[in-house]
Amino acid sequence: MLLPHTRTPVPPGSDAEPAVTVGGRTLSRTDLIGASTAVAERLGGLGVRGPVAVWAEPTLATIVALVGALRAGVPAVPVPPDSGSAEIAHVLGDSGAQAWLGATPEDPHGLPSVPVREHARGWHALPEPPAAATALIMYTSGTTGAPKGVPIRREAIAACIDGLAAAWGWTGNDTLVHGLPLFHVHGLILGVLGPLRVGSPLVHTGKPTPEAYAQAGGTMYFGVPTVWSRVARDPESAAALSGARLLVSGSAPLPAPVFDRIRELTGHEIVERYGMTETLITVSARADGERRPGWVGLPITGVETRLVGEGGAPVPHDGESIGALQVRGPMVGREYLNRPDATAESWVGEGWFDTGDVAVVDPTGFHRIVGRASTDLIKTGGFRVGAGEIEAALLGHAEVREAAVVGLPDDDLGQRLVAFVVTDGARPTDSEAAAAALIAFVGETLSKHKRPREIRFVDDLPRNPMGKVQKKLLLG
Numbered sequence: 001m002l003l004p005h006t007r008t009p010v011p012p013g014s015d016a017e018p019a020v021t022v023g024g025r026t027l028s029r030t031d032l033i034g035a036s037t038a039v040a041e042r043l044g045g046l047g048v049r050g051p052v053a054v055w056a057e058p059t060l061a062t063i064v065a066l067v068g069a070l071r072a073g074v075p076a077v078p079v080p081p082d083s084g085s086a087e088i089a090h091v092l093g094d095s096g097a098q099a100w101l102g103a104t105p106e107d108p109h110g111l112p113s114v115p116v117r118e119h120a121r122g123w124h125a126l127p128e129p130p131a132a133a134t135a136l137i138m139y140t141s142g143t144t145g146a147p148k149g150v151p152i153r154r155e156a157i158a159a160c161i162d163g164l165a166a167a168w169g170w171t172g173n174d175t176l177v178h179g180l181p182l183f184h185v186h187g188l189i190l191g192v193l194g195p196l197r198v199g200s201p202l203v204h205t206g207k208p209t210p211e212a213y214a215q216a217g218g219t220m221y222f223g224v225p226t227v228w229s230r231v232a233r234d235p236e237s238a239a240a241l242s243g244a245r246l247l248v249s250g251s252a253p254l255p256a257p258v259f260d261r262i263r264e265l266t267g268h269e270i271v272e273r274y275g276m277t278e279t280l281i282t283v284s285a286r287a288d289g290e291r292r293p294g295w296v297g298l299p300i301t302g303v304e305t306r307l308v309g310e311g312g313a314p315v316p317h318d319g320e321s322i323g324a325l326q327v328r329g330p331m332v333g334r335e336y337l338n339r340p341d342a343t344a345e346s347w348v349g350e351g352w353f354d355t356g357d358v359a360v361v362d363p364t365g366f367h368r369i370v371g372r373a374s375t376d377l378i379k380t381g382g383f384r385v386g387a388g389e390i391e392a393a394l395l396g397h398a399e400v401r402e403a404a405v406v407g408l409p410d411d412d413l414g415q416r417l418v419a420f421v422v423t424d425g426a427r428p429t430d431s432e433a434a435a436a437a438l439i440a441f442v443g444e445t446l447s448k449h450k451r452p453r454e455i456r457f458v459d460d461l462p463r464n465p466m467g468k469v470q471k472k473l474l475l476g
């Protein structure tokens, strides 16, 4: 069964124990089973077979909605609560969402809403949906165009969580703490479905601040590198994590100085793991094994990886030779929703998925992610953002003639979104005000975290003789 089951080994009265705590409010396992069963019964009663959209604020109600949909076998589409209007319209239309389940945005875009009542209880035994059924549809950015939907199978989630539980020695004796968003693989699949499947209570801190992590008193902590670098700059909060069992980082490269500083402050070597929305988590350091700064570890149970060079030639696993990283395994997705073109580009045959990341593998099987093949996929604060989508949003502004978006190195965010903009007519005289207006303009259509941090007004963009913008020249 995917969700939720009792703790292993089963302690007496375990279902009365806390399952999830969000913002200081707790649901026991019994409460969560009852409330999510009520949601599933309601969906069944209304004949909603889905997909259903879930406005994924970090609340108990969101968790009840998502677990209810999973238990009903209705695909759920988590929608980022900072989404802009164009994004919401795209996600609802592309996924074919039939209704909102629980909270809605101010403009529900014409969809009805099925209420979620945290205090309602249902007690029917629900049949387990087929393992290959779609549990979630998650949206993720490509280099260009609108975000693509990734259907995520129940069996893929189970394989990912079980593989990580084995790698990390994760059991019902752990308490997991994090404050990550509930609309991505990291915060939702690892961070909510993980503890429910493993049987370890979850404490969600609302926001992933060092102070909140320090106060939560968990055994396992998840964070993106930005979270760990903020903890590294807060020695008092960091010291409070010394008693934990495992600190885990993922979603973007963890800088080696942050790894070193956290070790100094907490006595812990952070376990790093690597994954994607399309593949879930495929590679990780082990709790009982080596943790090497700058390296993301070994394939988890059931995963195969390979490095591919120019012309498809295999690249040796010698710790130095660089190749395109491809992965396959039971947690890897099978397609993008409604996008046979993009599916054919990334799924290259026999279940292999071309990650778009460039990596090296050493003779012991340890993986290091060297970078991305394209400068147009940017990771900022752990969020994946496509340059093309932001450029298209900027070009929607009447005064923007050309735009090029790049990720510049940033101590806090890893990469910071910077847009180079050519305006119609002369450069704006008050460039600060013009930049603020453009940043706000992007925030109206796209998610807040897709807003450029900085706008640089230029006369021309550097182009090659074919007219293509040479982004590498903007990075320097």
Ligand code: MCA
Pocket: 180, 181, 184, 185, 186, 187, 208, 224, 226, 227, 250, 251, 252, 273, 274, 275, 276, 277, 280, 281, 380, 381, 382, 383, 384, 439, 448, 449, 451, 452, 453, 454
């Ligand atoms: C941000 N702000 C801005 C701009 N950008 N203001 C003006 N112009 C801008 N361009 C504002 C924000 O709204 C915020 O305001 C303030 O500046 C600080 O923002 P920020 O620096 O972004 O900090 P933050 O809001 O504290 O967020 C940092 C964060 C966040 C908590 C680390 O980036 C985050 O939650 N990242 C997690 C991403 C994640 O879960 N990725 C997983 C996907 P105010 O304070 O007023 O709000 S990857 C995945 O799932 C795979 C499978 C994997 O491997 O894990």
Ligand code: AMP
Pocket: 140, 185, 249, 250, 251, 252, 253, 254, 272, 273, 274, 275, 276, 277, 278, 296, 355, 356, 357, 369, 372, 379, 382, 383, 384
């Ligand atoms: P997303 O689909 O948002 O999860 O983004 C996936 C991308 O995040 C991957 O293709 C990598 O580029 C990056 N990523 C995830 N985890 C790591 C990591 N531990 N080290 C380096 N890059 C990572």
